[in-house]
Structures are given as structure tokens and as C-alpha cells.
Amino acid sequence: MTKPNDVFSRIDTDLNTTSSKQLIEQQAAHWLLIQDELDLDQKAQFEQWLIIDPEHERIYRSLEEALSLVEQVPVAQSSDPEVLVEQLNNSSKVTMSTDKSAVNHHVYRWFAVAASVMLICMLGWFGLEQQEVSPVIAQQIYQTETAQVETYQLVDGSVVTLGPDSKLLVSISNQARSLKLLSGEGYFDVVSDKARPFVVSSEQVNITVIGTEFNVRFNPSSIQVAVAEGQVEVELQDKHAKLQAGEVIIADHNRGLSQLTSIDPRLIDDWQQGQLIYHDAPLNHIVAQLNRYYVGQIIVVGDTVEQLRVTASFSTQDIPSVIQDLAAMLSLQYTQSGDTWLLTKPAMVKTN
Known part of the structure; x- marks a missing residue:
């Protein structure tokens, strides 16, 4: 740690x-x-x-x-x-x-x-009412690099594991525990404290818990929240959803909150074990996560290609092999130039 x-x-x-x-x-x-x-x-x-x-x-x-x-x-x-x-x-x-x-x-x-x-x-400059005072704040920034996974213990005893290329701002007082996930992915094991709700925000999404284990992942234009233990409440644009253990939801900035779907709680922290497991996930979401493990860059060309769905599991230890596996699975063409990979539709071949 x-x-x-x-x-x-x-x-x-x-x-x-x-x-x-x-x-x-x-x-x-x-x-x-x-x-x-x-x-x-x-x-x-x-x-x-x-x-x-x-x-x-x-x-x-x-x-x-x-x-x-x-x-x-x-x-x-x-x-x-x-x-x-x-x-x-x-x-x-x-x-x-x-x-x-x-x-x-x-x-x-x-x-x-x-x-x-x-x-x-x-x-009315802040639009807030005066309430009881609350001394003492502890504030830290936690940040990981590409392909780096780190675990941190917060001052309240909660534990956060950050995935690669992630950034988290933590502010804790004697009345509130507020965290802001600025990028990447985090798994949160929260110490129960009914007097101080644990709130994780990411862009316009707020996740509120008392004591639980859950995962928050940045996706292009959306945030994925999955609960391993306990219960959390997710808020986006005045819409609310309560998740139990084994449930996952997508908070999309354009489409709002998705329907709750089931997930094996044992798979929620798969990335901590060096595995990435996907079920009917769009290719652009997968590539966004792969890029956090890869020192180069993976680029998907074409909107239709980005939305291709994938159900599979991959190891984070060999990202170039994952790219080739995705290309074969989806009948795509890959092109490599140094550390940059392109995934595209195969070129059309003209026949006489």
C-alpha cells in the first residue's frame, strides 16, 4: 500500500x-x-x-x-x-x-x-443556508500512471484501489466524505459511517453510500457503477437509482441512467486481478480502458466500428495480443505503426 x-x-x-x-x-x-x-x-x-x-x-x-x-x-x-x-x-x-x-x-x-x-x-451568491459548523478537512490527490494499479487507505479507514491512468481528489471532514474521480477507474471499500455519507462524484454523476464496496469506471460520455457489497444511490440530472450488490448501471450524459443489469459481484474488481471481462460492451468502451494499460495508443476508426459489441475476457499483460484478438473476433483490420494501433473495417476488394 x-x-x-x-x-x-x-x-x-x-x-x-x-x-x-x-x-x-x-x-x-x-x-x-x-x-x-x-x-x-x-x-x-x-x-x-x-x-x-x-x-x-x-x-x-x-x-x-x-x-x-x-x-x-x-x-x-x-x-x-x-x-x-x-x-x-x-x-x-x-x-x-x-x-x-x-x-x-x-x-x-x-x-x-x-x-x-x-x-x-x-x-444568494452560493444559494446555501448556514448550518452547523464542521472543523477539519483532510484533502489529498491520488494519481496513477499508465499500466499502474495502486491501493490507498484514506484517513477514515476506507480503502481505494485506482486503476491505470486514474486521478482522484479526496476531501474528508468530520461531517462529510467527498471524492471526485477525475479520470480512470476506482474500486472503493467504504468504512460504514452513517453520520458521514461517502459521496463519489464524476462529472455530473453522484454516487452516495454509507458502507459498501463498489466500482466506478470512466467510459466515453458515460460512467459505469457496479456494486459488489451493500447499496449505493446514483444520481444524474435529477434522476436517481438505487443499486444492490450484483447490480450495474450506466450513467450516460446524453441518454441518462440505464436500466439496472445483473453482474457477478466476483467480476466487478476483475481488473485488479489482471483480467478485463466484458459482456455486450461497445468496442469504444473497451478500447478506452485498454488505453489506460498501454503506453502507446489504440484508435478505432468509424462510428459503426466503435459501437460493435463484445463479450469476452482479456489479460492486461499483453495489450497488443488483445488488439489482434479483437480484430479477429470482429472481422476488423488492424494497422500498427510503432506504439500506435488502428482498428478499421477491412478494405473492400473489387472483383471483375
Whole structure:
């Protein structure tokens, strides 16, 4: 079991964390609070945090803008953030009447950031309601390379196995466990914790569990979720489906949620055993997974070829042989140039 690529230290804050979006808001508020105190390493961490997800920078800049507005309000007139909001609403520009140097700068900035968050909430910039506070976040990025499979233990005791060429962002607080699969495939063995639902998101798909084992796989334009133990709920575009052990579903960005189908739970983590098992799978989905195990590139030419269906099992140890087997099975032609392979329909032969 390898150590995670821990690019973020633990963060203490007093703001709410009950969803993935709220986790980002909590982190943004923390960074804004300590912005004037960052050393070089912390500044590098902050820049890394900003670029991980466009939503990070969007929320941080919104909070930064709100802070600039709050700092125009005469703090000496009130210690109540709601009064500050009222003052701000009554005056678009107020001259600061309190000498900041006369008060502790850190306390002042904490108050200003807190007032900014309340301002944003009350003006509907985030569209969220204030809830109970939740200190402490642990955030890591886990990433694998081509043909690499790694297993990681999270701070809550859950275990994640990432397939090749995969990237996972993990944010865990004392009220929420939010993970974002950015690419590739992951198998999740989740420690049960009813007070902290375990939520895995991937593009527009959300998978919520309490304690279970399940697999999430990136496919072209869709996400596949398969449950080995327990139960999960999958959400896509306001549509919901509950999966039991031995069930699989496809969340397609264009077609929505598929019908539930059965799968042998023993086959869900086949790729961890060096095997790829497919049942009536489209060729483009298979090739997308094969490319995560291959240092070169496999290209399928033609929409009709991409949608050819395959039921078969392959070893991940010899991808070129798998390509040749697929070509023979589907009566396709393969062309190799270095580490690049093309799968196409056979050329038509003219006869006299």
C-alpha cells in the first residue's frame, strides 16, 4: 500500500461542510483568512488548490470580492455580521472609519471573512443556508500512471484501489466524505459511517453510500457503477437509482441512467486481478480502458466500428495480443505503426 500524493495539509476552519460544493467554500474561506500569512510552501499549495478545479477559483474569487466589499463597512459600528450586511445594502461605498492597526489583524480578518461568507449566503451568491459548523478537512490527490494499479487507505479507514491512468481528489471532514474521480477507474471499500455519507462524484454523476464496496469506471460520455457489497444511490440530472450488490448501471450524459443489469459481484474488481471481462460492451468502451494499460495508443476508426459489441475476457499483460484478438473476433483490420494501433473495417476488394 503506497502513501498518497498529499499536496494539501490538514485545514482547520469554522465554516460548514455538508456537500462537495460546501467543502470548496470552506477551503476557500480558510485560504482567504490566512492569505497574508502564507510562506512559500503554503503559497505553492494554494496555487495548486486553485488550478485543481475551476470551481475552486470561481468560489475563491467570489469570496474575495465579497471580502473587499465587507472591508468597506465601518467595523466599529457593529460586531454583528447581519448588521454589516444591512449597512452594505444601505451604502454601496462606505469609508473605513476604524484604524485596522488598532486591532489584532488576524482577528479583524477572521471577522471580515466570516462576514463575507454570511454576506454571500444572504445575497444568494452560493444559494446555501448556514448550518452547523464542521472543523477539519483532510484533502489529498491520488494519481496513477499508465499500466499502474495502486491501493490507498484514506484517513477514515476506507480503502481505494485506482486503476491505470486514474486521478482522484479526496476531501474528508468530520461531517462529510467527498471524492471526485477525475479520470480512470476506482474500486472503493467504504468504512460504514452513517453520520458521514461517502459521496463519489464524476462529472455530473453522484454516487452516495454509507458502507459498501463498489466500482466506478470512466467510459466515453458515460460512467459505469457496479456494486459488489451493500447499496449505493446514483444520481444524474435529477434522476436517481438505487443499486444492490450484483447490480450495474450506466450513467450516460446524453441518454441518462440505464436500466439496472445483473453482474457477478466476483467480476466487478476483475481488473485488479489482471483480467478485463466484458459482456455486450461497445468496442469504444473497451478500447478506452485498454488505453489506460498501454503506453502507446489504440484508435478505432468509424462510428459503426466503435459501437460493435463484445463479450469476452482479456489479460492486461499483453495489450497488443488483445488488439489482434479483437480484430479477429470482429472481422476488423488492424494497422500498427510503432506504439500506435488502428482498428478499421477491412478494405473492400473489387472483383471483375
